[in-house]
Amino acid sequence: MVCKGGILRAAGALLLGCALQQLQLPARAQGIYTCVDSHGRTLTADRPIPECADREQKELSPTGALRRSIGPSLSEREQAEREARERAQAEERRRQGDEKRRERALVNRYPNQAAHDAERSAALKQIDEVIAAANQRIVELQSQRKALDTEMEFYAKDPAKAPESLKRKYTDNDSDVQAQRRFIEDQQQERQRVNARFDAELAKLRQLWAQQTAVR
Secondary structure, eight states: OOOHHHHHHHHHHHHHHHHHHHHHSOOOOOOEEEEEOTTSOEEEESSOOGGGTTSOEEEEOTTSOEEEEEOOOOOHHHHHHHHHHHHHHHHHHHHHHHHHHHHHHHHHHOSSHHHHHHHHHHHHHHHHHHHHHHHHHHHHHHHHHHHHHHHHGGGSSOGGGSOHHHHHHHHHHHHHHHHHHHHHHHHHHHHHHHHHHHHHHHHHHHHHHHHHHHHO
């Protein structure tokens, strides 16, 4: 059986051993901060230096190795301006990325000028067919107008006696002809827009094709 005094002596020895171990552990290495202040003086401290809050500071290890660089503290206005610049730069990077993707898609779609010319011709042909159909409709309306004129000859001496149904047919015929002519004008403008788009694409494609040739 162990006596009470022996237990106390054993516990004391254990505590003493732990204390000695703690004394032998190295202290955590502290950083060294250094900077050059507004007067050109090199300052050093064991914590961030208030005199260099407006400029970059460096944190060094005890051996002198660079741990990190600490940027200057910014005012609210400076911080807002910095964030605005960073947003603008990020937006520009996104824009450039989108442009690159569009360029790749354009070259994949049109590997050569023959492919581009073929699609231009198909787009213009579709518009021309629509314009031709509208012109044909005008011819039909003009033929209807002649029939109405023949019917109106019966009331040549007194047009006011013409029936309201005949008058409405004249009005409708005029409206339909004007609508077809406006439609044709719109399609002609669309034809110009399509040609302009294909012209701009072709100018860009020629640059991209040349770049591909240069890489090869």
